[in-house]
Amino acid sequence: MPDRQHRRLLAIAVTLTAIGLTTTQAFAAPVPVPTTTATTHDGTTDGGDGGSDDAHDSMESTAQFTEARTAPGVVAPGAYGAAWAQLKSLPRTGGEWEHVTTKPYNADDPRYRDVNSNSSGGSGDVTGRITGLAADDDGHVYAGGADGGVFRSRTGGGDWEPIAEKLPSLSTGTLDLDGSGRLWYATGEANTGATTYVGTGVYVLADPKHGTFQPGDRVGGAELESTTIHALRFAGDKVWAATSRGVWSHSTTTLTGPWTLEFAPNPDYLPGGSKAADPSAPYKNIANDIAIDPKDPSKVVLAVGWRSGDTYNGFYSKAADGSWQRVGSLGDLPTDAANVGDVTFARSADGSRYYAIDESPAVMASNPDTGLKGVYVSRSGSPSGPWTLIADKDKLRNSGSALQGAGYQPGIQSWYNQFLQVDPANPDHVYAGLEEVFETTDGGGSWVTAAPYWNNPFPCWSIDPAKQTGDCSPTTHSDQHAAAIGTYRGRTSVYVGNDGGVYRRPVNGQLDAYGHGKDWTSLADGTIDTLQYYSVGVGKDPADPSGRGVIVSGGLQDNGESILRAHDKVMGSNFGGDGGDTIVDPNNGCNIAQEYVYLDMWVTQNCAVNNGSWLTDPAKATSFExxxxxxxxxxxxxxxxxxxxxxxxxxxxxxxxxxxxxxxxxxxxxxxxxxxxxxxxxxxxxxxxxxxxxxxxxxxxxxxxxxxxxxxxxxxxxxxxxxxxxNLPVDGTLPNRYVSSFAVDENDAQHVVVAFSGFSRAWTEGPGAGIGHLFESHDGGTTWTDISANLPDVPADTVRLLPDGGIALGTDVAAFYRAPGESRFKVLGEDLPTTSVLQLRSGPDGKLYAATFGRGIWAIKTRRDG
Incomplete structure (x- = not known):
């Protein structure tokens, strides 16, 4: 979603222009610098572009989420799999988790049109990031959440049901239906190109219309554990996988037996290699996509390379001697290492066209406005080309991109946002996803912005609560990741997945006067919850006459702050942008402080309720920086x-x-x-x-x-x-890993428990990685005792001391509980999905709330475990 300050100033500019005044503002535009560690930046001025800030923020968020789990070294394959296996062997406490965020979440909620909200932006109901989509011709749609698993709809979208709950990983790399109607689920989200959301391999569901995934549905052995998977491509009786550890293949007819490593550009950096312990190892064998000649499946082109650049970046094909060699020329599509980064391929159904998007490390490093090199077509249908440029940043921007004239540049996050989808009925009809959704019906001769970034800069925009999106057409959430085309009851639709969920429109939809799709529908109906919460806060609802109702708020990845009041039928969004940490008054849940990012804090004392009147009277604003x-x-x-x-x-x-x-x-x-x-x-x-x-x-x-x-x-x-x-020496009692959380005894501040992220030294090759995840001190930190006991070796994210004297711990696989007087932990409750629990907070209603990074907010009644 848009930068919060950019959003506010745009809204003010529109209003002032309407009444005959003008305003200008220059925005700082950090320049991404390619790196294999945390991205750095320097300040420049670009005359009104919020996009570079957003791009830098996205790179920082993914890098920092990863480093908290990997520092001080590289995590060996199998770490998550081993933790899940141990999890399954542990006993459970009584009690069931209650799913709190089951209502639709309206990003355009007219109740909260205050200075920081994204209300009336046009994206409507949202959920968390969708990174895989597949659809058939019988109304079945399958959507994969970044860390939320697979959901199925039998009605062309909506009325979703989860179908991957029993798998050890709910992180989605991609979803594909093969020619036999089987659903292939590649785990390990690949958007970051690093190891943030590693998976446990590829699974196949033979009857996706009725069945659910089981651990025994895994293809091959453990070869693809602890990888991310960018793409699956099918040819004959073989499936190819582009992963963070090279390109692999497997038979599609015999699903047992190991995967075959087809190509790794730097094999010494693979697990077991002589350089596996090198800190740059995760970035040395990244494969992004695979293009297969429809006329000759033996002719394959691999797109390989780290998004921020490396000498091995490029395209590869097989030479006569069977070795993989760098491709020297493909026409307009560049082949030099500096200009081949994240690449996506798409082939037309009739085999007459191949399309590609190319993100360039060189462009990303030098151009604060974009990382996109271009969109290309091979009109021969062969991945060997020749390829022709059919769109670049400027052509797409001039197609009606939402911020045309306001500075926003398509492709600013093309290392993160990419999809291509060709209409099966028309090889010249293509949807391309970057931050926005672009569409061409003539093979790239002309383009329209089918889904603009947001509606705010257009004259049709209005913050009037009576008009959900003003007079503009609804749009999708920004940041596109996946697309599919399917049919339900004779109507063929395109589905797009992005940081706000799943959206649908007719594949040959209508355009409004701005060249934007006028018929987008959000499919986040409340039955699909892939919301990615960093935080949760709970307080009494002052409007609830019973005095027992609560307000639940939380900060979300790219979806602002959600607020759910005691009797709401729809969750609202009262703060926009990214939502970080949250403080909520337990005695009055309308007192809320929310972090945007980097400690940019805002506060409200009325839940940020506003009708937009702050636009003409700033004194009426209800949230304050x-x-x-x-x-x-x-x-x-x-x-x-x-x-x-x-x-x-x-x-x-x-x-x-x-x-x-x-x-x-x-x-x-x-x-x-x-x-x-x-x-x-x-x-x-x-x-x-x-x-x-x-x-x-x-x-x-x-x-x-x-x-x-x-x-x-x-x-x-x-x-x-x-x-x-x-005094915390590297080789001392406490591990040299990321300090993620403290719990301090309310009756004795010298009594404190600390949680550590990352993996113990059995999995992490790094100085002082140590062992254990949970440590306790009774003397203010002078001495510590490891109380990890039987906890799985997995990143620990949040710890709480409960009123009964027990300890609750949230980790990357589950929540755990240790009863008072005991030394060993149990899995806390039933029905909590296998996803990251980033924050635990106690509510005034006697419940413990869990903010999960992929499956929303959950709550459980806290009691002494029997």
């Missing part, structure tokens, strides 16, 4: 930690380079009201903070990537006194 001075990518994590004192809701602590404190609670109105309690030091940024009765614990890292990773814990007082760094 209160960011501390560390609001910067160089001074805070992308998702930076926030907390309150559980014994005093007015005391807040936030962590960037500094540990910031403010004591006005939700009445704060300015970032100047924060005080720096402690400077963590140059190059250090907070990863977790907690406070009780004036004592603060702050975990930090810096550098935070696996090259030179360091971590520490600082302890002190909210008034700035008594601060000191704990």
């Amino acid at each position: 209160v960011a501390p001075p560390d609001k910067d990518a160089n001074a805070a994590r992308f998702i930076a930690p926030l907390t309150t004192d559980p014994r005093n809701v007015n005391t807040w602590v936030a962590g960037g380079r500094h540990v910031w404190v403010q004591n006005k609670g939700f009445a704060i109105r300015s970032g100047s009201e924060w005080t720096s309690a402690y400077d963590l030091g140059a190059g250090h940024v907070a990863t977790a903070v907690a406070t009780v009765n004036g004592t603060v614990y702050a975990g930090w890292c810096g550098p935070c990537n696996n090259q030179g990773f360091t971590r520490g814990i600082a302890v002190g007082k909210t008034d700035g006194t008594g601060w000191h760094q704990l």
Whole structure:
């Protein structure tokens, strides 16, 4: 979704223009620099483009999510599989998890048209990122969430049901239906090109219309465990897989037996190779797609390379001696390493056309407006070409891109946003997904922007609550990842998957006066929940007459802040952009503080309810920016930690380079009201903070990537006194891994539990990786005891001390509970999907709430385990 400040200024500009005034604003446009560690940037000015900020933010978010799980080294294959196997062997507590976020989530909710919302932007109901789509001619649609598993619709979209719940990985790389109608599910989301969402291989469902995936449906052995899978391509009786560890193949008729490694450009960096421990190993064998000649399946072209550039980037085909050799020329489609990055292929049904999108590392490094090299066609139908350029950034922008004239550039995130879909009935009719959805009906001669980035810059836009999207046509969410074409009851539709879910329109749909599709429908009806929550907060609903109802809020990847009131039939979005950490007043859930990114905090005391009147009267705004001075990518994590004192809701602590404190609670109105309690030091940024009765614990890292990773814990007082760094040697009791969470005893601040992310040294080749994930201290951190006991060796994300004296822990595979007086953990409750639990929070209703990064928010009644 759009940059929050950009969104606000655009809205103001539209309104002022309408009443005869003008306003201008220059935006900082960080320039992505190719790197195999955390991306750096420098500030430039581009005259109004919010896009470069968004692109940099996306790169940082994926890099930082990954490094928290991998630093200080490289994680060996099989780590997640081993953790899942151990999970299945553990006993469970009683109780069932309740799925909280089961109602539609309306990003255009007219109740919340305040200064920071994306309301009236046009994307309507949303869910989390969809990275795989498949559809048949009998109304069946299959959608794969980034970390949410596979959902099936039997009605052409909607009324979804999950069908992959029993698999060890719910991370989607791609979904494909083969010629026999079988559904192939490749796990391991491949958008980042790194190891953020590794999977456990490829699974095949023989009867996808009725069946569900089972662990025994896996193709081959463990060869593709701990990989990401970019694409599956079929030819004859063979399936090809483009993965983060090279190109592999397998028989489609005999599903047993191992996968065959067809090509890896740098085999020494593969697991077991002489350079497997090198920090750059995850980036050395990335394959993005495979193109197969429809007239001769033995002729194959591989698109290989890391999105930010490496010497091995390029296209490869087989030579006469059977070896894979770099392709020297393909016509307009570049073949040099500097200009071949993330590539997507698509072939027409009749074999007469091949299409390709190419992201260029060189362009991404040098052009703040785009990373796109171009869209190409091979009119011979052969992947060997010759290829002809049919679109570049400027051609697409001039096609009616949403921000034409306002600075936005197509392809700014082409390393992250790509799909191609050819109409099976017309080889010249193509949908191309970047940040927006583009369409051509003449083989690339002309293009329209079928789904613009958002509606705000157009004269038809209005924030009037009576008009859901003003007079503009509905659009899709931004950031496109997958597409499919299918038929239901004689109507053929195109389906697109993006950071907001699944959208549908007739394959030969209508266009409005701006050249935008006027018939998009969101399929996020509340039955599909792939929402990716970083955080959750719960407070009493002041409007509930019973006094028992609660408001549940949470910060989401690219979908702002959701709010669900006690009697809502639809969730609303009261803060836009990315949603980070969240603070909610347990006594009044309309008191909400929400982080955008990098500590850019905003606060509301009325749930951010507004009818848009702030546009003409700024005094009527109901949300306020209160960011501390560390609001910067160089001074805070992308998702930076926030907390309150559980014994005093007015005391807040936030962590960037500094540990910031403010004591006005939700009445704060300015970032100047924060005080720096402690400077963590140059190059250090907070990863977790907690406070009780004036004592603060702050975990930090810096550098935070696996090259030179360091971590520490600082302890002190909210008034700035008594601060000191704990003695944490690399080879000491506590592992040299990412500090993810603290839980402090409300009755004794010297009693603290700390959780560590990453994997223990059995899986991580890095200095001081250590063992264990959960440690306890009764003397303020002077000494620690490993209490990990029987926990699976998997990243730990969030820890809570419960009122009954038990400990709850959220990890990348499940939530766990240790009863008071016991030493071993049990899996907490039934029915929680196998996905990352990033935050646990207790509600005033006696429930424990879990923010999952792929399957929404869940809650369970907390009780002493019997």
